[in-house]
Amino acid sequence: MAQDMRTILQESKVDRAAVDRYAAGAQKIVGEHRVSARQADLLSASRDYWPVNSIWMREGVFPALPQLVVWPESTAEVSELLALANREKIPVTPYGEGSGALGGVIPLKGGITIDLKRMNKIRALDEKNLLVTVESGLNGALYEEKLNRAGYTGGHFPQSLRCSTVGGWLSCRAAGQFSTRYGKIEDMAVCLEAVLPDGTVFSGRSVPRTATGPRADHLLLGSEGTLGIITSATLRIWPLPEKRHLATYTFERLEEGLEAIRLFMRAGTRPAVVRLYDGQETGNHFPELGDKRCALILLIEGNTRIVDAEAQVIEDCVRLKGAESAGAEYVEHWLEKRFDVSVASILFQKGAVLDTIEVTTNWHNAHSTYLAMQEALLGVEGTMLASGHYSHVYPEGAALYVTAVGFPGEDKIGYYKKLWQAAMPACHQKGAAFSHHHGVGLHRGLWMADEHGPGLDVLKKIKTALDPQGIMNPGKLGLEEVRTWRK
Ligand SMILES: Cc1cc2nc3c(=O)[nH]c(=O)nc-3n(C[C@H](O)[C@H](O)[C@H](O)COP(=O)(O)OP(=O)(O)OC[C@H]3O[C@@H](n4cnc5c(N)ncnc54)[C@H](O)[C@@H]3O)c2cc1C
Missing domain, CATH: 3.30.465.10 (Uridine Diphospho-n-acetylenolpyruvylglucosamine Reductase; domain 3)
Incomplete structure (x- = not known):
């Protein structure tokens, strides 16, 4: 039985009688075949892509399990399912496809997982x-x-x-x-x-x-x-865009690439894709370019005349910062490979621990945050690589995406925690924001007070007002303390 499997983060569970009552009520709302307590369904809904889950899965343990999975097909069904859970005070975890990177779908208090995949029209x-x-x-x-x-x-x-x-x-x-x-x-x-x-x-x-x-x-x-x-x-x-223009430039130093981006964003251009890699990532993604220079790949698309004008303005700006042109084929290569993350699974199988940490910088601290986070991550014993790139750029700054890979030996979870304990203060000290787009989930909740200050109390008040019984995804977003997962 799934209920007997070893779980690491399960804080509590709902008593069996209440779950059975809920299951009977849910079956009336959505039909018998869309309510399940089968082991395979509970396990599938128990985790996401948080790297810690991958470590535990290889050890044969799970973070926490829901007690029931339900698949609604309409807003009216979701409404009835939530109202019933609220009356019975049963925790509810919404579930999309479980690609979250920080443990957001882990049902820490058991209860119901509402899987939304059948609401797909x-x-x-x-x-x-x-x-x-x-x-x-x-x-x-x-x-x-x-x-x-x-x-x-x-x-x-x-x-x-x-x-x-x-x-x-x-x-x-x-x-x-x-x-x-x-x-x-x-x-x-x-x-x-x-x-x-x-x-x-x-x-x-x-x-x-x-x-x-x-x-x-x-x-x-x-x-x-x-x-x-x-x-x-x-x-x-x-x-659909009329025209696409692809271009790659390389810079001797990362700072020059950042300055070039700042200039063309300031000039008002809005290329769809802007990615500036440090030397290590340039060498990994584009071996022909080597790791001595930093690659900037660009994709501009839209109306033909606007694309041509943007390409020209960008060319002028990057030249001012010493860019060398490297041709469109590197962007084509990136387009081909852009959804491929298989290297992460290979590294996990070889015993590595890896994670990506995306933070938000302004231009004044874009480079210093990279240096500080890299130094902090390399300072953790076992770390082999800490590299980075910038993407999602703005007139006022850019997202910085740092990747760390280490081979820590036995205590993988301890090493994982040390990585974040090193990287987050480094980011904070430089004035960057703790997340650009992966969100908070369970793990980043540990730093929500540092990120928001008194603003976290405002979020907690909104939570209490809208969810007075505290049934919705307990323990996430740093809105309450989680006994089973600490720094
Ligand atoms: C390889 C990889 C690459 C990624 N790349 C990116 C990237 O480029 N950009 C990016 O932003 N993110 C990225 N992510 C993170 C992740 O894919 C996103 O956070 C994504 O938005 C999660 O969608 P999901 O449907 O899988 O949500 P889930 O993981 O199922 O859920 C995420 C959170 O949202 C809640 N939730 C889900 N659906 C609903 C709903 N309908 N109503 C209320 N709450 C809901 C869940 O309870 C959970 O807290 C990446 C993740 C992986 C593993």
């Missing part, structure tokens, strides 16, 4: 207003494919496109690889439809903007399942 495609209304459980790659067939793009390409859902993106404030042109998910989200723990369904208006007070629906953006369930969203879309 495009409700409306509004070509005149360039809007699409989509249910939250739709897989990312299918979402983009459906739009492409109609001549549009959603403009959102996280590396996890093929294993994540629209609702997961909204819940985690995700960012895609083409974000400099199309924006992050919150820039695309015109309005959301959501269900609160008491079953209340509400939605925002699909108009370009409102000034009628704070947006209640936008509160759910980044709430990671702690306030309610997002059931659908109206998102911006774009006609």
